[in-house]
Amino acid sequence: MSSFTLRETALDILTKIGDQGGFSHVLIDQAMHHKGLSDRDGALLTEIVYGTLQRRDLIEFYTAPFITKQKKLHAWVKWLLYMSVYQMKFLDKVPDHAIIHEAVNIAKDKGHKGVASLVNGVLRNIQRKGVPSLETIEDPVERLAIETSHPRWMIQRWIGMYGFEVTERMAHANIHQKPAAVRIQPLKIDREEAMRMLQEDGFEVTASQLSPQGIVIDSGNILKHPLFSEGKLTIQDQSSMLVAELMDLGPGLDVLDACSAPGGKTTHMAELMHDKGHITAYDLHSNKAKMVEEKAVHLNLTTITASQADSRHLQGKHSPETFDRILIDAPCSGLGVLRSKPDIKYHKSEKDIEALSVIQGELLKEIAPLLKPGGKLVYSTCTVDRAENENVIGAFLEHHQDFEMDQAFFHYLPEMLKNSSGQSDVGLQIFPYQFDSDGFFLTRLQKR
Structure with missing residues (x-):
């Protein structure tokens, strides 16, 4: 061209x-x-x-x-x-x-x-x-907003939540692209073999520190490599890989993925279950549910059934206490993925965040009864806003005494995350500047 x-x-x-x-x-x-x-x-x-x-x-x-x-x-x-x-x-x-x-x-x-x-x-x-020169802008909030091209309301909001220094680091990270990351399909290939094959073909790769299945692609177009077309690798951000790994999975479990598209976390769960058991996956849009099934086929995974549904109404489809594990990867503002989707920051407003936090609360409230006693529910978002993360979980726990934060969750974290500044009494916030990955919130609740 x-x-x-x-x-x-x-x-x-x-x-x-x-x-x-x-x-x-x-x-x-x-x-x-x-x-x-x-x-x-x-x-x-x-x-x-x-x-x-x-x-x-x-x-x-x-x-x-x-x-x-x-x-x-x-x-x-x-x-x-x-x-x-x-x-x-x-x-x-x-x-x-x-x-x-x-x-x-x-x-x-x-x-x-x-x-x-x-x-x-x-x-x-x-x-x-x-x-x-940016030095002509005297207001430090305005200067940071313009220097990093974020709406002023967003910068101001983050400063109120995390202080100026964290906000500054987050905003600067968001104007730099992050490296691509992939996840091996461990039932087909191990990480060392995949890395060796990629390096032999001229790729620069490093092992992810966040996931034993993760590989960071420092250079090279992974979409054109045979490992990708053969279903031995799938593209997934490193932070996103943590979600399935923190669900405490094993073969034979009955799992619900309430908001599953495009299927990265769904298929990761199936891999961790050794493709034994069953994952019932839903998405609000039928074409996106189809994408989940197509991804499962591409990775040769057979335990996933995906279909269209509004997950706020799943009690009409399933009896109470049906599932051993539930994942709610909730629809969110996406403010943790601005490095790879920069247009988001210009299209979102504080009203959007408020509306999403209501939907997130509804999802938790309606889906939670489907979990078995002793079962575990992971809630995750790809945002850095407390209204969608800590506040949603805090409100849910306050009104659902049969659930508690699963403290063992923190022991499952990779070593580098165990003393992270993003830990709170209701979960873990990962910021986009910490590990060259997306901003993500994760927590695990247990039914008493």
Whole structure:
């Protein structure tokens, strides 16, 4: 693919995400699949799209002085400027003059001579004069919000929960991509063999410290490796791998996965059960439930049955005290996965968090009676907001005296997590800066 076409593709994706509510990871995957991009082109496309999104507000701060206030830019022109400034300021392999030349050609192709002239003028001015300094922003909260391109309300909220230092580290982590991670299918291959095969094929890999099944891919396109196509590896974030491992699983158990798509945790549970027993999996959307079954087939796992249901109404489908283990990987704001889905931070609001915390509480209340006495229920989210995590669990325990926090949960943690600052009396919060993984909350409850 020519560099011109690649950057036009990046611009098209950014415009769809920024102004039409598209999802970054979905649109990038579609573009890479339909256009048959090489590994190198795919990496650059991903870098430009994610990098521009991750730093959108900072780039807006950089470009604002160079755009006449009265000018109402078309969305695509704004994103063309943003992605060009991102490349000029944060990528060093392409010289500024080449970035500007390409941006002007794209502007001519998509617009007219006047637009091309505006793009040329703004970018050359930035090249000549440099960008404004963040030191001109006196308010430290505002400065951090702009520097790391997070909404001010989000930064303010996190400071109220965790203090400025943790918030600052979290916000800075969110503007850097994390390495990919995969989980071996242990019924087909062991980790040492998988790592050796990947290294022989030129991949740079390290063993995950969070999961004995995890491998961190420091370089290489794992989607194109035979181990992936053969169902011996599946993509999963390291924090996410902890969920199944903390469920205290074994062969022959009856397990409920209440919110199962896309199936990473569901299939991980089946592996830990040696594919013996039964996992009943549900998702609100039938197409997503189908994805879970397809993932199980790909990994040659037979113990999973997935179907569509609103898990707030499962008591109509199952008798009380049916399951040995229950997983509620609850729908959440996703504020722990901003490194891989940066568009989330621009589309969420505090009202969304409040609404989700109500749904999370309803799920716990309705699903809990399905657990056998002595059974264990794991609650997890990929967010860092206490309203969706500690507050939900605290409220549930207060009103359900037959449940308690399972203190043995903390003994199951990997060594590096046992004294984590994210531990509380109701669970564990993992922050995105701690282990180069997603932000995640996990806890395990036991029925008395």
